Amino acid sequence: MSQGGTGYYGCECDWWSVGVFIYELLVGDTPFHSESLVGTYGKIMDHKNILTFPDDIEMSKDGKDLICAFLSSKEVRLGRTGVDEIKCHPFFKNDQWTFDTI
Numbered sequence: 001m002s003q004g005g006t007g008y009y010g011c012e013c014d015w016w017s018v019g020v021f022i023y024e025l026l027v028g029d030t031p032f033h034s035e036s037l038v039g040t041y042g043k044i045m046d047h048k049n050i051l052t053f054p055d056d057i058e059m060s061k062d063g064k065d066l067i068c069a070f071l072s073s074k075e076v077r078l079g080r081t082g083v084d085e086i087k088c089h090p091f092f093k094n095d096q097w098t099f100d101t102i
Contacts, residue, residue, distance in 0.1 A: 012074040012080055015077055015078060015086075016070060016071060016074075018070050018079075019031075019066075019071040020032075020070075022066065022067055022070065023067050023071070026057070026059055026067070027053065027054060027057050028057075029054075031071065032047070032051075047072075048072075048073075051067075051068065051071055060091075062093075063091055065089075065091070066089055066091040069089065
């Protein structure tokens, strides 16, 4: 755990960031964009209702599930029990990675 400005945080924060990064790579936009910092924070706090995937972006079911698993509450977030949990996610089962199969 690391100490932030007002408290402590663990690796679950890093796994959240991985989810944001993967979303940005596959969608080409940020998942919780707002014109203001307060608006962004509000969207993050309401992530269960806000996180969506654009209809014009093709993405596998496993890709969407991976992102949703990272961008979830820390109690159920992918990676909370360790990296092996992430490596077992169905998204990583495919050994023939192309843009068509992501």
